[in-house]
Amino acid sequence: MNNHAKPVFQCTGVHIHIGEKEIVKGVDLTVLPGEIHAIMGPNGSGKSTLANGLMGHPTYTVEGTVILAGEDVSAMPPDEKARRGMFLAFQYPVAVPGVTVASFLRAAVSAVRGVDVPVREFRKELLARMEDLEMDPAFAGRYLNDGFSGGEKKRVEILQLLMLKPKFALLDETDSGLDIDALKVVAKGINTAVSNDTGMVLVTHYQRLLNYVHPDVVHVFMDGRIVRAGGPELALELEERGYDWLEPAAAAGGV
Amino acid sequence: MASRPVVNAPPTVALDHIEELSRVAGEDGTLLAIRNQARACLVPLELPNRARHLWRYTNPARFLPESDPTAVAPIDVGSTWRLDEPLSVAALIAGGALRLVEVDATARKAGVVVEDLHRAPAGDLLGTVVPASHGFLEAINTAAWRGGVLVRIPAGISLEHPIRLRLVAGGLSLPRVLVVAGEDSSFEVIEGHVGGDRGTGKVIGVTEILVGKGADVRYGLVQRWEPGVVGHLTARARVLAGARFQMSLASFGGAAFKADVGAFLAGEGAEVETYGVAMGGDSQHFDHHTEHIHEAGKTHSNLDFKVALTGSARSAYTGMIRIAPGAAGSEAYQENRNLLLSENARAESIPELEILTDDVRCSHGATVSPLDPEQLFYLKSRGLPHLQAMRVIVYGFLDQTLARLPQTTRDRIAALVAARLHTD
Numbered sequence: 001m002n003n004h005a006k007p008v009f010q011c012t013g014v015h016i017h018i019g020e021k022e023i024v025k026g027v028d029l030t031v032l033p034g035e036i037h038a039i040m041g042p043n044g045s046g047k048s049t050l051a052n053g054l055m056g057h058p059t060y061t062v063e064g065t066v067i068l069a070g071e072d073v074s075a076m077p078p079d080e081k082a083r084r085g086m087f088l089a090f091q092y093p094v095a096v097p098g099v100t101v102a103s104f105l106r107a108a109v110s111a112v113r114g115v116d117v118p119v120r121e122f123r124k125e126l127l128a129r130m131e132d133l134e135m136d137p138a139f140a141g142r143y144l145n146d147g148f149s150g151g152e153k154k155r156v157e158i159l160q161l162l163m164l165k166p167k168f169a170l171l172d173e174t175d176s177g178l179d180i181d182a183l184k185v186v187a188k189g190i191n192t193a194v195s196n197d198t199g200m201v202l203v204t205h206y207q208r209l210l211n212y213v214h215p216d217v218v219h220v221f222m223d224g225r226i227v228r229a230g231g232p233e234l235a236l237e238l239e240e241r242g243y244d245w246l247e248p249a250a251a252a253g254g255v
Numbered sequence: 256m257a258s259r260p261v262v263n264a265p266p267t268v269a270l271d272h273i274e275e276l277s278r279v280a281g282e283d284g285t286l287l288a289i290r291n292q293a294r295a296c297l298v299p300l301e302l303p304n305r306a307r308h309l310w311r312y313t314n315p316a317r318f319l320p321e322s323d324p325t326a327v328a329p330i331d332v333g334s335t336w337r338l339d340e341p342l343s344v345a346a347l348i349a350g351g352a353l354r355l356v357e358v359d360a361t362a363r364k365a366g367v368v369v370e371d372l373h374r375a376p377a378g379d380l381l382g383t384v385v386p387a388s389h390g391f392l393e394a395i396n397t398a399a400w401r402g403g404v405l406v407r408i409p410a411g412i413s414l415e416h417p418i419r420l421r422l423v424a425g426g427l428s429l430p431r432v433l434v435v436a437g438e439d440s441s442f443e444v445i446e447g448h449v450g451g452d453r454g455t456g457k458v459i460g461v462t463e464i465l466v467g468k469g470a471d472v473r474y475g476l477v478q479r480w481e482p483g484v485v486g487h488l489t490a491r492a493r494v495l496a497g498a499r500f501q502m503s504l505a506s507f508g509g510a511a512f513k514a515d516v517g518a519f520l521a522g523e524g525a526e527v528e529t530y531g532v533a534m535g536g537d538s539q540h541f542d543h544h545t546e547h548i549h550e551a552g553k554t555h556s557n558l559d560f561k562v563a564l565t566g567s568a569r570s571a572y573t574g575m576i577r578i579a580p581g582a583a584g585s586e587a588y589q590e591n592r593n594l595l596l597s598e599n600a601r602a603e604s605i606p607e608l609e610i611l612t613d614d615v616r617c618s619h620g621a622t623v624s625p626l627d628p629e630q631l632f633y634l635k636s637r638g639l640p641h642l643q644a645m646r647v648i649v650y651g652f653l654d655q656t657l658a659r660l661p662q663t664t665r666d667r668i669a670a671l672v673a674a675r676l677h678t679d
Contacts, residue, residue: 055636058628082638094633098651098658104637107647111638143651160637 005033006070008085008199009168014064016046016053016224023049025224027064031168031199036190038202038210038235041221042243047203048091050221051172055088056081069167083112085167089157089174095145101156102126102140105163112164129162132192133185150177158189161198168199175202175209187212207239222250270294270398272325280401285378293387293397312571312603313513313542318392318459318487320427324399330426340663343414343442344369344406348430349423349450351401365412372403372431381433384463384491384519392487396429396461403431406444410437410467417443417663423450424458424484432462436470436498443661445475451484451509458486466494468522473501475664476516479671480508482537489515496522496551503660504531504560505668506541507675517546517575520554520585530660531560532653532668534675535568535600546575547589549582549615556586561656562593563649564600572602576617577609585612589619594652596626596645646676 009031016024023046031037041047053060056078066074073081096104105126110116117125127137133155145153154174161169174186190213194200202209210218210232218234219226220243227249228234273294277287329351336355338345343362346369347355353371372381387397406418422430434444446462458480466472476490486509494500500518518527527547535541547556562570576587593602604621626648634644653672657665 057632077635077641078632079635079638079640079644082636088636090633090636094627094629096630096634096648096651098653098655099647104634104647107639107643108634108637111640111643143655164637 007031007067008033008069009201010067011054012065014050014054014062014066016049016063017061018049018059023224024053027226029201029219029226031201033167033197033199034194035217036194036200036202036213036215037217037219038204038215039219039221039226040204040207040235040238042205045222046224047205047221048172051088051170051201051203054170055086079111082164082166083114087161087164087166087169089154089161089169089171091173091176093145093153093157095143095148097143097146099144100141101144101159104144105160108160109163126163129159132162133159133189135159151179151182154178154186155182158186161193162189165193165196166198169193170201170203172203173205175204175206183209184212207235210235220246222246225250268297268319268395269323270297270325270395271323273398276325276399276401280373282373283376283378286373286381289378289382290398293382293394296387297391297394297398309515309544309573312569313511313540315391317485317511318457318513320395320457320459324395324401324427324429329401329428336421341416342419343367343416344418345421346404346406346419347421347423348402348404350425351428353402353404356404359416362414365414366409367412367414368405368407370405372405372433375405377405377433380435380465381431381463384465384493385461385489389489390515392459393461393489396431396459396489400429400431400461402428403433405433405435407435408437408440408442410439412437412440412442414442417445420444420446422446422448422460424448424456424480424486425450426456428456428458428460430458430460432460434462434464434472434474436464436466436472438467439469440467441471443473443475443664445477445664446490448476448478448480448486448488451481456480456484456486458484458488460486460488462488462490464490464492464500466492466498466500468495469497470495471499473503473661473664475503475505475660476514477505477668477671478508478512478514480512482508482510484509485511487513487515491516492518492527493521494518494525494527497524498522499526500528501660502527502529502531503664503668504529504533504543505671506531506533506535506543507671509539511540513542513544515544515546517548518556519548519550520556520582521550523551523553525551525554527554527556528659529556529558529560530656532656532672533560533562533570534564534653534672535562535570536565537568538566539568541568541570543571544573544575546577547587549576549578549585549587552582553584554582556588558589559656559659560591561653562591562602563596563653564593564602565596567597567599569600570602571605573605573607574619575607575609576619578612578615578617580611583612583614586616588617591621592652593623594626594649595623596649649676
């Protein structure tokens with residue numbers, strides 16, 4: 001963590017609607033380079049809406065200001081946000097049949113870095129990152145997320161995180177559906193990204209991942225708001241006590 | 256779907272100069288007789304009834320010649336062809352004649368024969384796979400075809416390099432192709448349709464392929480006419496026992512294109528695969544009909560046809576699988592998927608199954624769908640701009656099918672797909 005650094009991500013007054021319905025009801029967040037923030041909350045609290053809305057999913061209407069590394073990206077489409085260094089690891093990664101992991105990633109890396117990465121160089125880098133994540137090199141030739149198991153999809157999300165080297169990453173329930181070995185690999189990937197100064201928001205509703213990834217800040221998210229923020233000990237408290245004890249705070253409209 | 260029969264005006268296609276055409280082309284009496292029979296066959300034929308499935312989506316009158324095709328002097332279209340790959344055979348049909356034939360030394364030594372169909376002793380074979388009675392346009396072609404090639408591969412011969420036939424559209428073209436694959440021969444033949452760069456062109460083409468016992472033939476039909484061309488291509492293979500026939504179909508060009516392609520699985524154990532992609536844009540009209548006709552037992556066919564449309568393009572696909580009473584133990588699969596990239600594009604998909612025996616496995620699937628917004632969002636969230644994300648999805652959609660083709664054909668069609676994606 002670098003306390004003197006400028007934030008890689010800052011959002012203020014974020015409200016997100018689906019049609020008429022307000023899901024996210026005013027969120028402010030500031031993330032510094034290399035910081036890990038965990039956003040924990042019960043199912044249906046709007047965590048995934050927050051992550052997808054911030055990235056620019058077309059279903060959502062987003063109000064508020066989103067600043068990425070000092071630049072206002074609030075009005076930008078997702079691809080422009082991505083090219084400026086923002087990343088979303090999907091809870092449910094989408095299959096794109098007919099497009100191999102390697103060709104997709106080469107297109108993405110070229111788009112984000114703004115240069116055509118030579119095939120040989122790209123291939124070398126890809127295989128090295130796959131080895132880091134204990135992935136069979138044959139994965140490079142498979143169609144993206146097509147027929148992948150839940151754990152394989154999550155590994156491929158982390159592979160993308162490591163290849164794209166974003167300034168700021170939102171990880172939406174990347175830990176769900178993983179066995180313990182896969183969880184460790186995913187955690188290793190997250191820690192690698194953080195050591196390269198990526199600021200990170202982990203959206204999760206289990207404490208499990210936090211045994212391997214150490215958050216600087218834990219936010220409790222209920223009914224579309226952050227109702228409490230604290231250190232890593234807050235995650236343990238949630239694990240022990242659940243979310244019910246925070247309901248009065250949620251009803252009061254958050255912190 | 257109940258539909259009212261559409262009454263067509265009686266066709267008025269004059270074929271008054273068959274003898275002269277045949278004589279000038281140097282044909283023997285057998286070929287002339289086939290032409291005359293076709294003309295006789297045409298007289299009682301009516302224009303295809305638009306109430307019938309095969310012509311429900313496309314007006315047959317569009318494909319008719321505007322004047323007597325036996326009288327029209329063919330337009331001498333430019334016919335340069337840069338041969339930039341190793342080929343066993345290169346043959347070019349343009350301006351109503353076979354203009355160029357090159358047979359490499361290996362193929363020549365192996366006894367591969369490539370002849371001008373007008374002068375070839377092909378009277379016993381011509382019309383045996385696609386007879387004049389096949390339909391109105393096939394009868395016109397059989398009576399009035401001009402510019403044809405016979406390719407004959409002897410038994411037991413395997414050709415390393417493909418055979419490439421190029422057919423150039425211009426004015427009115429009625430090309431005819433006859434490929435004879437000897438027993439246990441193995442080769443790839445690509446029929447590429449180009450041309451029409453003078454803005455218009457009309458094509459009525461027929462291709463027949465005889466696949467001998469145990470042969471392995473990969474046949475590609477690649478249509479990339481210039482905009483404005485209106486064309487109808489019929490291609491059929493007769494596949495004998497133990498033989499394998501793989502067809503790849505790639506449709507890109509023209510204003511209106513109807514393809515009627517397929518195979519007769521005529522001998523026990525015959526295998527037929529058809530893989531195709533079509534990409535249409537602007538106001539292009541595509542109509543593809545495929546037929547896999549299982550005549551013999553233990554035959555196997557598979558079909559995978561993909562269509563991607565932009566602009567206000569239209570596509571109709573009708574896919575016939577017929578399993579004859581004697582074809583027990585056969586399997587047939589068919590899949591047609593359509594991707595619509597714009598609100599005004601339309602696609603229809605109609606599978607047709609005639610299963611006349613019990614002991615078969617058969618399945619079909621068809622979808623018509625727009626771009627998946629979740630796929631788009633996923634790719635955009637990785638930095639790909641909208642247009643590039645769209646192209647990646649379309650390319651993947653089509654490449655799944657192309658992946659089943661021989662590598663060189665796959666690469667070639669993939670390059671055409673990529674080029675097309677970058678112009679739309």
